Structures are given as C-alpha cells and as structure tokens.
Amino acid sequence: RHRIMEMTGLPARDLRMLDPLLSYPSTILGRDRAIVVNLEHVRAIVTAAEVLVRDPSNPRLRPFLQELHARLALPDAVTTNPATDGGDDQGNVPISGSAKIPPFEFKVLEVCLEHTSKCMETETSVLESEAYPALDELTTKVSTSNLDDVRQIKNRLVQLSGRVQKVRDDIEHLLDDDTDMCEMYLTRKLAFQGVNNESSVNVDSNKHAFPDHDHDHEKYVTYS
Structure with missing residues (x-):
C-alpha cells in the first residue's frame, strides 16, 4: 500500500475505495499523478504510463483484462483519433495531418467505461x-x-437504475467540469513538468501484464 501511495501520490482514503471488501459508489477521481477508477467491479489506478487493476483474479474482470490488454497492445497509429484542438502543447504527438495519439490514461478510461456499460446493458437484457x-x-x-x-424483479430494476444513474451522473459531472478534466490529463501535466516517466522504459513491445504484490497482500495486475 505504501509503495503504491508513494508511486502515485494517492492518499490512503483513495486506496480504500478500491478495496473489494468495502462498498463504495461508482466514481472517477482525477488526482495530481493518477486517476482512481471505481466503476462497479472495475477498480483501478491509472497513471500516465501504466494502470494497476485491483483484484485481477475476479472472474468478472477477465473480459475487461482481455480487452484492456488487446487495446493497449495496438500500435498507436491504429488508435489515433481526429484532433479537435491543440497540438503538441496538449501532450499528444501528432501522427500526420490532424491525427494524434490519444493519451494512455484516456485509452484506459475508454476501456473501463465501455466494459462497465456493456455489463450494465447485459444486466438490463437479462432483467428484461x-x-x-x-x-x-x-x-x-x-x-x-x-x-x-x-x-423481486422490480427491486432489482430499481437497484440497477440507481447504479446506472450514479455512473451517468459521475461522467456528466466530469465532462461539465473543466478543472476535473484537466486533472485527468496526466500526459499533458507530465509534458508541462518536463518529467520523463521511467516506468515504461523496460516494458517489452508486447506490453504483457505482470503481477504486483505489496506487503499488505493487496493484489494488483499492472499494464503499461
């Protein structure tokens, strides 16, 4: 725990949100050096160069981990999006013309949100x-x-609706708050600070995952 706090600059209360034994509402928090993601069963810490996923042995996370690995393994040129504004000062490296590489942290957030949406959609279909x-x-x-x-079906529907609304409200809050959005743009903050993240130097081209265990026996799997 202390090693993760030192590496990411996160306070202990943020790490408690990722404890699978505790119940916290879905939320996404932008911090100075990391993003805390707590969306249903997806609990992760995202930095500008890597993502630590909590409780990787959870069977419900298997599709998420597979999609995350596949998405991060794609060449950057394949995952480019049309640029809407800014340029190099936004922390992105243009590929050609108006295309640029999406920041690592936004790639991870996209997978987290897509997986959560698919899970809720599946639950809705089953309930229906x-x-x-x-x-x-x-x-x-x-x-x-x-x-x-x-x-009983009505009770499950009410609970599901509440969970969906919580995720929706949190996303809308982030999109409406420029300060929160800037906090999550970790790549740009690193670029402005002139900091070179050394954690990605020794990562091989296949970007395999490796287990990370700390002395508190909290299990994470890390992708870079």
Missing part, C-alpha cells in the same frame, strides 16, 4: 427477459408467488 414472462404470468393468474416474483 425475466420481467416480461413474470408480468404475463401475473396477468394470467394473480397469486402470492407471482406477485413476489414481480416484486
């Missing part, structure tokens, strides 16, 4: 497939059992 038959059954026969089935 259960709700219609239950309502049809209740229409056909009003009974305690059928009423209880519909009530």
Whole structure:
C-alpha cells in the first residue's frame, strides 16, 4: 500500500475505495499523478504510463483484462483519433495531418467505461427477459408467488437504475467540469513538468501484464 501511495501520490482514503471488501459508489477521481477508477467491479489506478487493476483474479474482470490488454497492445497509429484542438502543447504527438495519439490514461478510461456499460446493458437484457414472462404470468393468474416474483424483479430494476444513474451522473459531472478534466490529463501535466516517466522504459513491445504484490497482500495486475 505504501509503495503504491508513494508511486502515485494517492492518499490512503483513495486506496480504500478500491478495496473489494468495502462498498463504495461508482466514481472517477482525477488526482495530481493518477486517476482512481471505481466503476462497479472495475477498480483501478491509472497513471500516465501504466494502470494497476485491483483484484485481477475476479472472474468478472477477465473480459475487461482481455480487452484492456488487446487495446493497449495496438500500435498507436491504429488508435489515433481526429484532433479537435491543440497540438503538441496538449501532450499528444501528432501522427500526420490532424491525427494524434490519444493519451494512455484516456485509452484506459475508454476501456473501463465501455466494459462497465456493456455489463450494465447485459444486466438490463437479462432483467428484461425475466420481467416480461413474470408480468404475463401475473396477468394470467394473480397469486402470492407471482406477485413476489414481480416484486423481486422490480427491486432489482430499481437497484440497477440507481447504479446506472450514479455512473451517468459521475461522467456528466466530469465532462461539465473543466478543472476535473484537466486533472485527468496526466500526459499533458507530465509534458508541462518536463518529467520523463521511467516506468515504461523496460516494458517489452508486447506490453504483457505482470503481477504486483505489496506487503499488505493487496493484489494488483499492472499494464503499461
């Protein structure tokens, strides 16, 4: 824990948000040297050069880790987006014309948000497939059992709606706040500070993951 705090500059309270044994609402926090991501079961610390994913042995994270590895392994030229403003002073290296390389931290955030959205969409589809038959059954026969089935589905729907709304509100808050957006632009801050992040120097071209264990037995997997 202390090694991660020293490396990322995060306070202990931010790391507690990533503890799978504790329940915290979904949120994305931009700090000076790192971004804290807590979206459903995706809990990660993102810097300008690497991402530490909490509890990588969780089976629910397997699709996320696979997509993250695949996305980060793509050549930068393949993942370029049209530039909308700025240039080198934005911390991006132009490829050609108006194209530029998206910052590492934004690539990771994109995967986190896409995975969370897909999981919620899947939950919605499953709930929908259960709700219609239950309502049809209740229409056909009003009974305690059928009423209880519909009530349970309604409770799950309310909980899911609340989780979706929390993620949506957090994203909208970030997009509406220029200060928060600037805080998350870690690559640009490093460029302005003239800091060379040495953590990526020894990473091979395949960008494999390697386990990272600290003395508190908190398990992370790191991608660079």
